[in-house]
Amino acid sequence: MNDRSYDPGLTLDGNGPGLVLVPGIAGSDLLFYRQVPELVQRYRVATYKLRDSATSMTELVADLSAVVDATSPADRRAVIIGESFGGALALSFAIAHPEQVRALVILNSFPCFLPQFRLHLAIAGIQLMPWGAMPLVRRLTAFRLHSRHTRDADIERFLELTRDLSREGYLGRLRILTRYDVRDQLKTITAPTLLLAAEEDHLVPSPQQARFMGERIPGARVKVLEGHGHICLIAEDLSLAQILEDWHDR
Numbered sequence: 001m002n003d004r005s006y007d008p009g010l011t012l013d014g015n016g017p018g019l020v021l022v023p024g025i026a027g028s029d030l031l032f033y034r035q036v037p038e039l040v041q042r043y044r045v046a047t048y049k050l051r052d053s054a055t056s057m058t059e060l061v062a063d064l065s066a067v068v069d070a071t072s073p074a075d076r077r078a079v080i081i082g083e084s085f086g087g088a089l090a091l092s093f094a095i096a097h098p099e100q101v102r103a104l105v106i107l108n109s110f111p112c113f114l115p116q117f118r119l120h121l122a123i124a125g126i127q128l129m130p131w132g133a134m135p136l137v138r139r140l141t142a143f144r145l146h147s148r149h150t151r152d153a154d155i156e157r158f159l160e161l162t163r164d165l166s167r168e169g170y171l172g173r174l175r176i177l178t179r180y181d182v183r184d185q186l187k188t189i190t191a192p193t194l195l196l197a198a199e200e201d202h203l204v205p206s207p208q209q210a211r212f213m214g215e216r217i218p219g220a221r222v223k224v225l226e227g228h229g230h231i232c233l234i235a236e237d238l239s240l241a242q243i244l245e246d247w248h249d250r
Helices: 057-071 085-096 114-127 130-142 150-160 165-178 183-188 206-214 240-249
Strands: 011-015 018-024 044-047 078-083 102-106 193-198 219-224
Touching: 018 057, 018 085, 018 150, 044 057, 057 078, 057 193, 078 085, 085 102, 085 165, 085 183, 102 240, 114 165, 130 150, 193 240, 206 219, 219 240
Parallel strands: 018 044, 018 078, 078 102, 102 193, 193 219
Antiparallel strands: 011 044
16 A cells, blocks of 8 residues: 555454455445444454555555455455455455465456446446436436345435545546456465355346356355345345355355
């Protein structure tokens, strides 16, 4: 974290093994609000913001490494949970720093974003669109992104928490994905890995991607989240703590 203008807003809570929640494309730590209270009962949980000025996955991997160090200073290892773009970052981190990964959980993510033209269309659209219109776009697309049973109050909270996020960060992370491809490196991941995929994900073909990765990451398990959409961590019936407990018991 050498960029003095970057404040990760690191928050630590709870006791036990270190666990880091890696944000999605919004880059915000605030969207884990429903999951943290349960997780802190068993883990020392870290949440942080992604660097908006990052131009490469390498920079974001270095930031995550520093977060793991701060979360688990004794052994410099943690459970890494990443969703969507954060899952791509978590995969990259597990490949670059296997010694820092106690376990890896990837939610609604991918080893390469395909087809690439969708990224280029999104980049062009965000460059042309008045940024003040983004909250309206999120509201109009909520029916395709959220789990169908997510409460209206949680969708409203999501819209409020993402209202002031940065255009620079969105564009930077989309551009990073145009150069991101770890398909050939999946076999090198050594950490216990759980791949979570929302059944009704209309943004990413998550079940298909999870099965692809599950066939290549040694010992990985795949779990499909029935009835859920891409943005599922704010749904009241999805508990990462319970999913981790069930995975551990198995």
